[in-house]
Amino acid sequence: MEFLLTEDQLTLAEGVKDYLTGTHGPDILRRLDEKSNRDPAIWKGLVEMGLPGLLVPEENGGLGLTLLDAALIAAECGRACLAEPLVDTAFVAVPWLIAKGDSDDLDAIASGEKTKPLAHKVNGWVADGDGTALHSVDPLRNLTAASTDATDDPHLLNLGALMSAAQLVGIADAMLEQAVEYAKVRNQFGQPIGAFQAVKHHLATATVALEFAKPVVWRAAQAMDDGTDSASIHVSHAKLAAGDAALQMTETAIQVHGAMGYTYEVDLHFWMKRCWALIGAWGSRGFHSKRVDDAIIGGSLNIGPAQTFT
Known part of the structure; x- marks a missing residue:
């Protein structure tokens, strides 16, 4: 039984790490905190790497990889303290939509044209949503109040x-x-x-x-x-x-x-x-x-x- 991560998985994670190290260092975090905690140029770079489409099926313009691949990339996003809503959209919303058989937004997500804020009753907030703004202990997170009809989907x-x-x-x-x-x-x-x-x-x-x-x-x-x-x-x-x-x-x-x-x-x-x-x-x-x-x-x-x- 093989428990090791594959060479392809490690290479992909290392590539994302190298990219984020060069484009999302502490100086960027300070600029985002002091001026605006979102930068279209950062999101564009993530899109050019194909990361929003990591889990999107190939027929919808994505790479069709696995949750384990996504978890390795999410760890690198944590290492870089990434401000952009990549993980919530690409690694949480996408597999949930796929599981529901909802493919309407997958092409737009893979191309970086759309993000997908999702609410769950366990949270009480939505990351990068459109509702009433909430305060977060983390200044680089944009939180809004969740609506009362938020899902409790396990x-x-x-x-x-x-x-x-x-x-x-x-x-x-x-x-x-x-x-x-x-x-x-x-x-x-x-x-x-x-x-x-x-x-x-x-x-x-x-x-x-x-x-x-x-x-x-x-x-x-x-x-x-x-x-x-x-x-x-x-x-x-x-x-x-x-x-x-x-x-x-x-x-x-x-x-x-x-x-x-x-x-x-x-x-x-x-x-x-x-x-x-x-x-x-x-x-x-x-x-x-x-x-x-x-x-x-x-x-x-x-x-x-x-x-x-x-």
């Missing part, structure tokens, strides 16, 4: 939670990189603070949690692709693991930076705020914990070594 919830989890592991990776780089250049007692065991151990502990969360997220994406009966539980597990790892990395990165880690002058705060926002999106920790608990205690999810590869 498939949409699972897609949103899965892609939030994928973004969270990318966000955590970015915060780890920033903390490590700072630990190399910040000197205390005549040497970089990264040389002290206390700093090393905190970073190592947070890194272990992150690396254990990643395969949980990829497994959830594969379960969704396969349509397994336990896919919802794997998604909730992924949201919990990714959220906990990202929050731990947030706390660790702030500690490494010291008190200045909270300030606007340090780039870290962009990823920290996105982390806080996504942890509460598409189901709180309590919501997903209950789904996992109910499945295990209720007996619908068999656990133990004999069930690992079923």
Whole structure:
């Protein structure tokens, strides 16, 4: 049984990472925050890479790839703290529309001409919608109030939670990189603070949690692709693991930076705020914990070594 990601998947994710690193760095985040948190040029670049059509079938002008492919790209969007509504439209709305047999907007989404804001009752808000504007802890998210007729479709919830989890592991990776780089250049007692065991151990502990969360997220994406009966539980597990790892990395990165880690002058705060926002999106920790608990205690999810590869 093959559990490794394919070379094509890794190459695609690396290509998106390289592109976003060159076009969506901290300087761009600061410009978006200070002037306008949307830039048509950024969206145009994403469209030219074909990312809005990643999951759109080929007959509708897309690439026809899988949710696992999309989760890997969503992680890179998290790493870049991408402001544009790519994930919500291309990786959440598109597979939901396909599952419903609704192909009316797929061509326009693949070409970048249209985005698809979706509301779910578990959220109470819509990202990049047209309703009453709401305040977000993350200044790069545009939220509006959800209408009272928002859907409670469980498939949409699972897609949103899965892609939030994928973004969270990318966000955590970015915060780890920033903390490590700072630990190399910040000197205390005549040497970089990264040389002290206390700093090393905190970073190592947070890194272990992150690396254990990643395969949980990829497994959830594969379960969704396969349509397994336990896919919802794997998604909730992924949201919990990714959220906990990202929050731990947030706390660790702030500690490494010291008190200045909270300030606007340090780039870290962009990823920290996105982390806080996504942890509460598409189901709180309590919501997903209950789904996992109910499945295990209720007996619908068999656990133990004999069930690992079923």
